[in-house]
């Protein structure tokens with residue numbers, strides 16, 4: 001997979017050189033390129049923004065600069081992803097769908113956002129455009145949201161995560177449940193013990209205990225997910241464990 005990120009703060013994406021995503025890049029599993037939007041400006045001050053039509057506070061990012069940058073970077077197959085508070089909420093389902101793409105291009109907005117004609121222009125020219133929010137809050141720019149989405153997508157690519165099994169059981173995974181509580185040594189810590197069943201070696205009981213804790217946690221913390229629960233996947237998942 002090729003991922004391009006266009007931003008006025010390229011250094012923000014340095015975190016993608018680290019850990020699993022960094023290793024995936026070195027292994028050639030992920031071809032990540034970060035671009036400075038100002039490289040497509042034509043004026044002496046390398047201006048990327050201007051005042052909003054209709055008035056209001058703040059500045060808006062110019063369509064002409066974004067257009068020349070994205071025409072270069074999108075190529076024939078790029079799927080344009082625009083992190084924005086006004087987008088569809090990004091979920092594990094979006095991560096799974098984006099992980100099947102060949103080429104993603106993240107446009108990191110700053111100020112009050114990007115001129116709306118940019119997304120419109122690429123949609124109208126038949127390109128896939130996804131305006132996605134990582135949550136109901138406002139950030140100063142799309143870079144942090146891009147880090148979140150690149151990590152969520154990148155870790156699903158074959159070969160990136162050591163044990164693909166671990167992708168099945170995690171929160172928001174195939175069964176749509178939150179993850180059950182996990183424990184490791186020592187068996188007693190600060191007078192807190194481990195649930196007995198986990199020491200029993202009885203795999204069916206352990207699987208059942210884990211499923212019950214996941215259901216309990218989901219019902220308590222995310223009742224909205226219970227309504228969307230795919231019981232069939234849950235049982236399939238259960239039988240698989």
Ligand SMILES: COc1cc(COC(=O)c2cn[nH]c2)cc(-c2cccnc2)c1
Pocket residue numbers: 082083084085108109110111112113114132133134135136137138139140141142143145
């Ligand atoms: C592309 O347009 C944007 C992008 C961003 C950065 O992304 C987020 O904040 C975000 C992404 N998921 N959840 C939040 C912010 C604004 C923005 C800023 C101030 C006032 N209004 C809008 C606009």
